[in-house]
């Protein structure tokens with residue numbers, strides 16, 4: 175059967191489904207196709223949402239277990255029902271699957287399930303046999319985990335993030351290759367459940383995109399929680415028998431690590447398998463990313479690409495911003511995505527969140543800066559909550575006082591960073607932020623104090 179539409183969106187992740195809704199709001203006849211039956215893409219089905227659900231449940235457990243009694247909460251007999259935890263995770267996901275389906279219905283977007291493959295510059299065929307002709311298309315097919323050639327995923331014991339989100343029981347000992355955001359988040363989940371967790375990281379720090387002071391503080395905190403880190407270390411060989419043995423080159427020589435599961439979290443790559451980009455000649459770079467101009471147009475000007483498929487941070491909210499922008503461009507508007515104010519977060523305990531330049535980046539750009547740091551140990555709400563690990567660091571331009579970066583390590587940093595984003599988006603100075611009233615007692619007062627500290631005026635330290 176053949177279907178026609180103005181705008182075909184391939185992929186229903188946070189890039190694709192948001193683009194579809196915005197294009198429909200702007201009066202386009204939209205069809206969105208996904209090879210997965212459920213809407214929501216990686217983010218909802220095997221990424222952000224399941225990982226945050228498991229992180230929240232295990233954090234609640236871990237806090238009660240380790241800090242409950244001193245707070246007067248009797249925790250004798252506290253235990254984990256792992257299969258119920260996974261059932262709850264699936265329930266959260268399916269609620270949102272239905273939610274997006276409802277939004278599609280409300281916006282009169284046609285949803286088809288099937289893998290799309292180009293047959294011509296205005297036509298795709300689905301794995302179901304249907305063909306779709308379109309005026310314009312948005313590619314939002316996302317990304318997939320990178321495997322190590324000598325350690326292919328079986329998703330039972332050699333895990334990508336997808337397998338690690340759906341285990342039947344926590345492993346006794348989990349080796350995590352790669353201490354980036356996904357690695358430390360999923361490592362934290364299993365560490366809290368009692369697994370021995372050991373990270374092997376090629377670089378000399380964890381979560382390398384973070385400001386060095388936060389990366390160091392996060393590693394120290396996770397180490398205190400019992401996780402082990404081998405940095406500047408490279409896995410060179412693996413033997414998979416009853417247990418899995420890794421040969422690792424470490425700064426102190428060759429070492430052998432054994433575990434009963436391995437999570438390979440060394441990054442993700444754009445996903446274009448089966449899409450038939452070659453059939454129509456859509457250009458990619460050597461890493462497989464689809465090349466686009468500033469309007470998200472591929473070399474075929476009526477075919478656009480967004481999200482993990484193109485250059486830039488692989489983040490759901492970045493994909494969604496691009497989704498809105500591309501729909502508006504198709505409708506003749508002139509939107510702008512401000513990449514300098516896209517926040518990044520690790521949902522560990524403590525959480526880490528940042529927007530803008532790190533101190534190292536300001537050095538590379540030869541910017542003259544001043545910084546203000548305020549510890550949560552001196553914040554009253556953090557003390558009330560027993561969540562006083564971490565600090566806020568604000569970087570401002572030395573001459574103009576404009577805020578160049580906000581970096582937070584601490585409980586609920588993922589929520590607090592929104593204030594930094596708004597401040598930066600509006601090109602606020604640290605003084606302007608410092609002179610804004612913040613409710614007491616709140617964690618956000620630490621942001622005000624860090625802003626005061628930029629000019630040596632912090633009250634509580």
Ligand SMILES: Cc1cc2nc3c(=O)[nH]c(=O)nc-3n(C[C@H](O)[C@H](O)[C@H](O)COP(=O)(O)OP(=O)(O)OC[C@H]3O[C@@H](n4cnc5c(N)ncnc54)[C@H](O)[C@@H]3O)c2cc1C
Pocket residue numbers: 184185186187188189190207208209210214215216217218220221222223225288289290291314315316317335336356445447448449480481482483488489490491492493
């Ligand atoms: C474990 C994990 C945790 C994460 N946590 C966070 C987080 O906390 N915050 C954050 O911002 N980001 C997080 N991310 C990253 C985030 O999930 C991605 O950046 C985001 O999903 C990218 O959105 P997208 O729309 O580009 O693609 P995706 O969400 O990957 O969606 C692409 C969709 O395209 C479909 N598709 C692919 N090819 C075809 C085809 N040929 N035909 C039809 N359909 C096709 C796929 O089935 C998929 O549903 C996480 C990722 C992982 C793996």
